[in-house]
Amino acid sequence: MAESHGGAKGPAAGAHTEADGGHHGGGFPPFESSTFASQLVSLAIFFVLLYVIVSKLALPKVGGAIEARQNKIEGDLTEAQKLKDQSEAALKAYESELAAARTRAQAIGNESRDKANAQADAERKALEEQLAAKLAGAEKTIASTRATAMSNVRGIAADAAGQIVQQLTGVVPDAASVNAAVDASLKG
Amino acid sequence: MKIDPIHQFNIEPLFTIGHIGNHTIAFTNSSLYMLVAVAIISLLMLASGTQLVPGRLQSVAEISYEFVASTIRSTAGSEGMKFFPLIFSLFMFICVSNLVGIIPYTFTVSSHLIVTVGLALLVFFTVLIYGVAKNGLKFFSIFVPHGVPGYILPLVMFIEILSFFLRPVSHSIRLFANMLAGHIALKVFAGFVAMLGFSLGAVGWVGGVLPLALTIALYALEILVAFLQAYVFAILTCIYLNDAIHPGH
16 A cells, blocks of 8 residues: 555655566556466455355355244234234124124013003003993983982972962862873973 | 555565466465455354344344345346355455455455456356256347347347357456546545645645545545445346346346
8 A cells, every 4th residue: 555655754655666566567456467366266265265155154044034034023913913803803792792782681671661561551441441430330320310300300390280289279180181291391 | 745546456465375387376465355355244144143133233134135135036036046145245245345445555356357357257157157058059049139120130149249248348347447446546536635735734734625525525435336336246247147047038
């Protein structure tokens, strides 16, 4: 290197370079054919050495590490996918269970409401029938009472009419004609 | 003070390994930085644990892995993964040695044409040999594009064949030239700062702010280029390999 000889020595550097040039035949170093054999031999030795190291040791090792990582990542991904599927299935099962329970609860609710309604209806109907029967009985009683009362009224009216006629005329009227007169007046 | 932007590319032999013919094979500073790159890559890839949740170092290792893998898949298809170790080695070797080379006083391996030519030829012959071995003669159908009128087919084929054989040239020179030019420019601008300061004194040091700012900006650019050239080299390798894997396309 020029720097290694340059600076400090100053003018001597030129001489040194010239001496060096002389040693190599004065040419441009890359075109110095006298060095070709040495360089080719070292290149062959070291490149073959490198090739052997690379192909037998380095690439299998690094490639193996990369492949191992790839496999690990793929394994982990499949594992994660499996777990995800599992959790999704569990969620689905939970949801369907929940839906089933909800419909069941609704059915039970409907059923009990219908039953209660039916029972209430039946009770109301029975009560109404009972009340209707009582009402009919009462109406019948009222009607018979009124009929009795009306017939009594007719007898009393006929007696009273006979008495009135007897007091006014002194003649005891014929019962049949009194009854007919009373009936006519009642229909009146 | 003299700026010598070329000195940083000197090859310094550290010790001699042996001889091939009449060539002396030396362990050079270039060899040392290749070793450094291999050591850094090995350390990064091997010492970085295999935790499920990665730490920083492991993240870097895994990002490099995924980056190269996705580059191959997108350009050469999943069949291209056969060449994953090769492309990963190329990308990491170039990227790490480029990034190490940016550190001042270090040497940049890929600033030497012979190194990039070596890597480019490795890719070229891999493509050629694999392509012929896998597809037989059908491989050469990459030279015969579909839907070209018969009368210009010979010309197109000539261009295709030429470009195929020029691939290693462009492949290697692109990387080499980028690293070389970047390092020379950095050294020149950084040298201006010192040169102004030492020659003009106080005024020079104040004036040196401008080239210093340029050096910093260029340095940031070079970090990007170091990575980008490694990526370009790797992706071109993928594209060339795609021809060998699917010659019909």
